[in-house]
Amino acid sequence: MRSFVAIVFAVVLLASPAFAESDKPMRLSAEVALLLAPNGAVLYAKNPSEGHAPASLVKLMTLYLACEDLETGRAQWDGMVTISRRAAETPRYRMGLRAGEEVPFRTLLEGVAIASANDAATAVSEYLGGSEEAFVERMNAKASELGLASTHFANAHGLPDPGQRSTAQDMARLIGRLVQDYPASRPLLGGASFVYRGRVHSRRIPLFQDPGGVQALKTGFTREAGYNLAIAAWREGQRFLLIVMGAQTRSLSFRDAKQLLRYGFVESGFEAPEEPRKPAPAPARRNNDRRRHASVSIKQLPSPR
Numbered sequence: 001m002r003s004f005v006a007i008v009f010a011v012v013l014l015a016s017p018a019f020a021e022s023d024k025p026m027r028l029s030a031e032v033a034l035l036l037a038p039n040g041a042v043l044y045a046k047n048p049s050e051g052h053a054p055a056s057l058v059k060l061m062t063l064y065l066a067c068e069d070l071e072t073g074r075a076q077w078d079g080m081v082t083i084s085r086r087a088a089e090t091p092r093y094r095m096g097l098r099a100g101e102e103v104p105f106r107t108l109l110e111g112v113a114i115a116s117a118n119d120a121a122t123a124v125s126e127y128l129g130g131s132e133e134a135f136v137e138r139m140n141a142k143a144s145e146l147g148l149a150s151t152h153f154a155n156a157h158g159l160p161d162p163g164q165r166s167t168a169q170d171m172a173r174l175i176g177r178l179v180q181d182y183p184a185s186r187p188l189l190g191g192a193s194f195v196y197r198g199r200v201h202s203r204r205i206p207l208f209q210d211p212g213g214v215q216a217l218k219t220g221f222t223r224e225a226g227y228n229l230a231i232a233a234w235r236e237g238q239r240f241l242l243i244v245m246g247a248q249t250r251s252l253s254f255r256d257a258k259q260l261l262r263y264g265f266v267e268s269g270f271e272a273p274e275e276p277r278k279p280a281p282a283p284a285r286r287n288n289d290r291r292r293h294a295s296v297s298i299k300q301l302p303s304p305r
Helices: 002-014 055-072 105-113 118-129 132-146 168-181 185-189 250-267 287-300
Strands: 032-036 042-046 080-082 102-104 193-196 199-202 214-222 226-235 238-247
Touching: 032 168, 032 250, 042 250, 055 105, 055 118, 055 132, 055 168, 055 185, 055 214, 055 226, 080 105, 080 118, 102 105, 105 118, 105 185, 105 193, 118 132, 132 168, 168 185, 168 214, 168 226, 168 238, 185 214, 214 250, 226 250, 238 250
Parallel strands: none
Antiparallel strands: 032 042, 032 238, 080 102, 193 199, 214 226, 226 238
């Protein structure tokens, strides 16, 4: 029965215009949201084709090219990368790379995926491209190859640049291709911690536990972009893709994502809808309370003259 309902639901969705605005009202903090069913059909869309600053979602392409080079043998997980001064001085959030030191390529990728470290992203771009500028050219060429028609990259890490834009539609396609083409990216994007120079870098992502099924997640934030999320989640082997962009706070981005994922799981027949909570019955008055009120009323009666 479930499979029949899912098939009918998929047919209805596929008959709908791609990436059209959703009719279902939801209270979302995010300016942009897109939820795709396992068959690629749109489950929910809010401004999905609107240009937006991607922030650290840019690092999904950095990881894509890194995984591509690992698969072809142009890079090795345990290969040592010499850190340049430019990489070490990349601003904003960093994992503390030092100019001249050598760091395993695997550790740099963990820094990119888990810590969203900008210095690690620059180091990866220089290692793979010779320079960040050459690597960015490769990023844009790959974006064109993958059909990311509304995306332009200006750097490997996602710090603000007026020429760096994307859409929820393109970011959903990118994370979908990343986890599909290179399954090795899933442990990176699903990781919670890694160790560099004796320090544990960790992230607390409630979505890994609730609503569950989230196996790949990338966060992003700048003042321009707000709080962004790119998520791949699985239910019974079926993959959902979710993009949230422009949420007002980190916690609100997680709340929006949780609400949308639960909606998608229910609509696709993988999860039962929550039953509405019944209001608690009003407490019954005790008899002694009535007697007390009655006695007070009697005392307040005027004495007979």
